[in-house]
Amino acid sequence: MTHLADYLRENPTQQVCRPSQSSWGFRGFHEYWLNETNSWIYPHLHKAAERMIDLSRREPTDELEWRALNQAARELLLAQSSDWAFIMRTGTMVPYAIRRTRSHLMRFNKLREDILVGKIDSGWLEKVEAIDNIFPSVNYRVYRPLT
Secondary structure, X not given: OOOHHHHHHHOOOOOOOOOOOOOOOHXXXXXXXXXXXXXXXXXXXXXXXXXXXXXXXXXXXXXXXXXXXXXXXXXXXXXXXXHHHHHHHHOOOHHHHHHHHHHHHHXXXXXXXXXXXXXXXXXXXXXXXXXXXXXXXXXXXXXXXXX
């Protein structure tokens, strides 16, 4: 087992292919994930992803910042879950999907701001780590661009 970045460094010549876009969704395209019911989320998700890439370049000053950076990555992954956009399109439990998308983005933004100003609320961080403890081994550095 290896990390993709390590494999590409060791094997710089690769066959290039461009798979066509498709989905298991309705008509084989992305209609359920990008339409008038959920298109509002994508500018926010894209901005958060750009900000996570910026955060990924940081070297944490202590364990608390390390945890905050990893939780920021976790919150972004949770916000990006395709379930939320899918639920918005199907019309089932829409308020829940909207609330989950917004709450993960708000948590991400709070973590980012706290990290940037150097004032991480350890109690709040511990609370959100407990609420959404998926991906316990996430490493925020996976967002670092390959150089």
